[in-house]
Amino acid sequence: MAHLARTLTRRVTPSLTLLRHTPTLGTTVSLTRKPQTQAQQTLTPRRTYHSTLHPRLPDHEYTNSQTVILTAALNHVPTHGFTAESLALGARDAGFLDVSVQLLPRAEFDLILFYLASRRGILRAKVEEGGLFRRIATEKGKDVFELSVEERVRGLLLERLRMNHEIKHSWQDALAQMSLLSNIPLSLGELHALASDILTLAGDESVDASWYTRRLAVSAIYASAEVVMTRDPTADLAETEEFVDRRFEDRKAIADKLIGIGQYAGFGWNTAVGLGRSWGLKI
Amino acid sequence: MSMSNSAWRALHYSAKRRAFQTTPYRCFSCATRVQNKPDNNRMTHFGFTNVPESEKETRVGAVFSSVAASYDRMNDLMSLGIHRLWKDHFVRSLNPGSCLPALTADKPGWNILDIAGGTGDIAFRMLDHATHINHDMETRVTISDINADMLAEGRKRSLDTPYYNSKRLDFVEANAEHMPHIPDASVDLYTVVFGIRNFTDKQAALNEAFRVLKPGGVFACMEFSKVENPVLDTIYKNWNFSAIPLIGQVVAGDRDSYQYLVESIERFPSQEEFRGMIQKAGFMIPGQGFENLTGGIAAIHKGIKPINKA
Numbered sequence: 001m002a003h004l005a006r007t008l009t010r011r012v013t014p015s016l017t018l019l020r021h022t023p024t025l026g027t028t029v030s031l032t033r034k035p036q037t038q039a040q041q042t043l044t045p046r047r048t049y050h051s052t053l054h055p056r057l058p059d060h061e062y063t064n065s066q067t068v069i070l071t072a073a074l075n076h077v078p079t080h081g082f083t084a085e086s087l088a089l090g091a092r093d094a095g096f097l098d099v100s101v102q103l104l105p106r107a108e109f110d111l112i113l114f115y116l117a118s119r120r121g122i123l124r125a126k127v128e129e130g131g132l133f134r135r136i137a138t139e140k141g142k143d144v145f146e147l148s149v150e151e152r153v154r155g156l157l158l159e160r161l162r163m164n165h166e167i168k169h170s171w172q173d174a175l176a177q178m179s180l181l182s183n184i185p186l187s188l189g190e191l192h193a194l195a196s197d198i199l200t201l202a203g204d205e206s207v208d209a210s211w212y213t214r215r216l217a218v219s220a221i222y223a224s225a226e227v228v229m230t231r232d233p234t235a236d237l238a239e240t241e242e243f244v245d246r247r248f249e250d251r252k253a254i255a256d257k258l259i260g261i262g263q264y265a266g267f268g269w270n271t272a273v274g275l276g277r278s279w280g281l282k283i
Numbered sequence: 284m285s286m287s288n289s290a291w292r293a294l295h296y297s298a299k300r301r302a303f304q305t306t307p308y309r310c311f312s313c314a315t316r317v318q319n320k321p322d323n324n325r326m327t328h329f330g331f332t333n334v335p336e337s338e339k340e341t342r343v344g345a346v347f348s349s350v351a352a353s354y355d356r357m358n359d360l361m362s363l364g365i366h367r368l369w370k371d372h373f374v375r376s377l378n379p380g381s382c383l384p385a386l387t388a389d390k391p392g393w394n395i396l397d398i399a400g401g402t403g404d405i406a407f408r409m410l411d412h413a414t415h416i417n418h419d420m421e422t423r424v425t426i427s428d429i430n431a432d433m434l435a436e437g438r439k440r441s442l443d444t445p446y447y448n449s450k451r452l453d454f455v456e457a458n459a460e461h462m463p464h465i466p467d468a469s470v471d472l473y474t475v476v477f478g479i480r481n482f483t484d485k486q487a488a489l490n491e492a493f494r495v496l497k498p499g500g501v502f503a504c505m506e507f508s509k510v511e512n513p514v515l516d517t518i519y520k521n522w523n524f525s526a527i528p529l530i531g532q533v534v535a536g537d538r539d540s541y542q543y544l545v546e547s548i549e550r551f552p553s554q555e556e557f558r559g560m561i562q563k564a565g566f567m568i569p570g571q572g573f574e575n576l577t578g579g580i581a582a583i584h585k586g587i588k589p590i591n592k593a
Contacts, residue, residue, distance in 0.1 A: 046401050065567060065589065084382050095590055096499035098381050099393060099471045105570040 039160045044232035050200045059124075062110075066103050068094045070114040081170035082111050082177065109183050116190045119163050120197055123156065127201045132159060152202035154248055160194065161229055161240055172230045195219040221247045265275055300421040304330050315348050327483055330546030335386055337482045338456070340429070345403070346540040347481075348432040353535040354402050361541075369576050370404060370476065373505050373583055376574075378422035379472060380413025380422045392421025396495065398459045398488075399478025401433025402428045409474075410446050423451040429458050460487040469496045476505045478580075480551040498590040506557070507548040508575070508582035515578045523548065554582050561586040 019275040062070060070090045073090025080086040087101045087108065104110040126132040129213075147155075164171055178187035202218050204214060212255035232239045239251075276283050329342050350357060358366045379393060395411070397406045406424040414424040428434045434454050446452040457464065459460070459475070459482060473492045482488045484562045492502050508515040523545040531541025558572040566586025574583045 006479075063567070065587070084378070088383055089380070091499070097393075098383070099379075099498060099501045100499040100587055102501045102585055103376065103567065103569045105585075181574055228370075241384070275552070 001106060004113070015233055037211075050196060058137070059121035062114060065096075066110075067114075068164075069096060069100065069103060070111060071118075073111055077115070077167050077170065081167075082108050082115070082174045084108060089113055096179060101272060106183075109186075112177055113190060115167075115174075116194070119160065120190075120194055122163065123160050124201060126159065127156070130150060132156070149202050149204050150248070152220060153198055153204075154244065156198045156201060157218065158226070158241055158244060160198070160222070160236060161225055161244070164229060165237065166224070168230060168232070171226065175226070175230070191219050194222065198222075217251050221251070223269060289428050291373055309325050310426065316529050328550050330550070336483055341342070343481045345432055346543050349537050349540050350535060351401070351430070351432040351436045354433075354436065355404075357531065357535055357541075359536060361527050365577060369505065369581050370408060372576065373474075373476065373503070374405065374408040374412050374503055374567045376583065377409070377472065377474070377501070377503055378412070379409040380417035380419035382417045382419075392423060394469060395424045395472045395474065396465070396470045396589045397424050397426050398473065398475040398492075399428055399481070400474070400476065401430055401437050403437035403444075405474055406437075406452065407444050408447070410444070410451060414445075419484070420536075421451075423453065425453040425455055427455045427457045427459065427462070429456065431456055448473075460491055461494065462491055465495045467494055470495045470498045470499075471498065472499060473502045474504070474513070477507070479504055479506055486563065489560055489566075493564045493566065493588060496588045498539035498588055500588050502561065502584075502586040502588070504557075504561075504584045505576075505581055506584070507551055508557075508573075508579050509553040510579045511575070512578050519580060554579070555585075557582075557584055 018265040069091050070085070071090075072093040073086045075093070076089045080089065084101070084107065088098045091098060091100045097201075101107065106113070113133065132139060132155070133144050133147060133152060136151070140147070140151065146230055153177075177183060192215065195215045199214055199216055221244060224247065225240055228243045229237060229240045234240075273283055325336045327336045327339050328334075329339050334342060351480055362369075379395060383390060395406075395409060397409070400406050403416055406426050409424055410422070413419045426434070426437055428437070434456055438454060441447045441452060444452075454463070459478075473496055475488075475492075479488060489502070496502065510519050526543050528538050528542045531544075532538040535541070551557075554573045555577070558568060561572070562586060564566055564586070565588070568588050569585055570589060572584065572586075576582060
C-alpha cells in the first residue's frame with residue numbers, strides 16, 4: 001500500500017484528533033437528537049465509524065451489574081476458560097448468586113464479547129496515556145513523531161495480541177464460540193471495531209476506498225494472527241510477531257503489485273488512445 | 284379408559300360445583316379474612332367478561348380444577364406438542380443447579396419456587412436438569428399452586444419420579460399474590476410458567492416475587508404473548524378461537540374452560556407492557572428483557588433482583 005508510505009509523520013498525537021470537536025456542529029447535533037429511553041438505547045445499532053463530531057461511544061453496552069459480574073468472571077478465565085464455571089465464580093465473587101448469570105442473555109458469548117471490548121478499551125487507554133507509542137518508538141530507536149502509520153498499526157496489533165497471552169490456551173474455544181452461526185455478526189462487528197480503533201489510534205485519516213481496504217487488511221491480519229497465537233509455544237509470542245511481520249510484507253507486496261498493474265493498465269490504455277488518435281479515430 | 288373417564292367425571296363435576304361455592308370457612312382464619320376482604324366494587328377481567336375481583340379467583344379455580352386431569356393431553360393437542368419444546372428450552376436456558384460441584388460445600392444447591400406449577404411439568408424438568416446436567420443433588424423445588432386439584436395431579440405424577448417423598452420436592456397450596464409462609468430473600472429462582480395470566484392482580488404477584496427472592500435472584504416467566512408477524516397472527520388467532528374450544532369440547536367435554544383459556548391469552552399484556560410491569564416491581568432487565576418463542580406465541584421474561592450495596 002503505497003499510500004501508507006506516503007503518509008507523513010504526524011505532529012498531532014492521535015488522542016488529540018479524537019477529542020477535536022467543532023462546538024457549533026456538536027450543539028446542533030445534540031439538539032436534533034431525540035431523547036431515548038434506556039431500553040431503546042440498547043436496541044439502537046452502534047455507529048460503525050469514528051467521528052470527530054460526536055463523543056466516543058463506550059466500548060460496550062453492558063449495565064453496571066453486568067460489568068461487575070463479567071469483570072470478576074474474567075479473573076477466572078485463565079484457569080476455567082470462557083465457560084459457565086467462570087461466569088458462576090465471577091457472579092459469586094461479585095456478591096451475586098449462581099443464578100444471577102441470567103443477567104447475561106448470551107452467557108459465555110457475553111463473556112467473550114466483554115473480553116474483546118474491554119481489551120479494546122485498554123488498548124485505547126494505553127495509547128491515550130501516551131506510553132505505548134513512546135515505547136514502540138524507543139524499541140525502534142526513533143522519536144515518537146517519526147513513527148509511520150504502518151509502524152503504529154503493527155505496534156498496536158502486536159500489543160493487542162500480547163494481551164491475549166494469559167488466555168492463549170482457551171482462545172480456541174472462544175474462537176469456536178464466535179464462529180457459531182448466531183454469533184458471527186457480533187464477532188465480525190467486534191473485529192471491525194478493533195481494526196477501526198487500531199487505524200484511528202494510529203492516525204489513519206483516509207476518506208476514500210482505502211478506508212475499507214485498510215480495515216479489511218488489518219482485520220484479516222489480526223484474525224489470522226490470533227489463530228497462530230493459540231498454537232504459539234514461545235513465551236513472548238515471538239512466532240506470532242514473525243507471522244505478523246510476514247503478513248505486513250505480504251500486504252505491501254500485494255498493494256505494490258496492484259498499483260503496478262494499475263499503472264500498467266493506465267499506460268496501456270493511454271498508448272491505445274494515442275495510437276487510435278494518430279490513426280484518425282475521433283476519441 | 285372407562286375407569287379413568289369416570290374418575291375424571293367425578294373431578295369434573297366436583298369442580299363445577301365448586302364454582303358456585305363461596306370460600307369455605309376455615310378455623311382461625313376469619314379475622315384475616317375479614318381484614319383482607321377485597322373491595323367488591325373493583326372489577327377485573329375473566330376472559331372477555333368483567334367480573335368482580337373477589338370472584339375471579341374462584342372462577343379460575345373452577346377452570347383449572349376442571350382441566351387438571353386432561354391437562355397434558357390437552358396441551359399436546361392445543362399446541363401440537365410445541366409446549367414441550369418451549370418448556371425444555373425454558374429450563375435449559377435457566378440452567379438450574381449449581382455447576383460447581385467442588386465448591387458447593389458452603390452453598391448447598393438452589394432454592395427454586397415454582398409458582399402455578401401444580402402438575403410439576405417445570406419442576407420435574409428443573410430437578411432432572413440439576414441432577415443430570417449439573418450433578419447437583421441439593422437443588423430443591425417448591426411447587427406452589429392455588430388449586431388443590433392441580434397439586435393433586437402433580438403429586439400423582441411425582442410418584443413416577445425419583446424426587447417423590449424426598450426433601451428436594453415440596454408441594455404448597457398458596458396464593459402467589461400473598462405468601463406469608465415464605466420468608467423474605469429466601470429464593471434463588473422464581474418461575475411461573477403459563478400461570479401469571481390467570482392471576483387477579485399481576486403486579487401484586489410480581490411485588491411478592493421481588494420480596495421472596497434473594498438479592499441477585501431471578502424471576503423467570505413463560506407466558507403466551509403477542510405474535511408479531513401478521514400472517515402468523517391470523518392463523519394463530521383462528522386456531523385459538525375456533526380449534527381450541529372445539530378440541531376442549533371433544534376431548535375434555537368442557538368448552539367453557541377452554542374458551543376462557545384463549546380469551547385470557549388474548550387479554551394478557553404484550554411483551555413490552557409486561558416487561559414494564561417487571562421493571563416496576565424493581566427488577567433489573569437483562570438485555571431486551573424477553574425472548575419470543577415461535578414468533579411470539581409465547582415469550583420468556585426474566586428479571587433479576589438487584590443487590591443492595593451497603
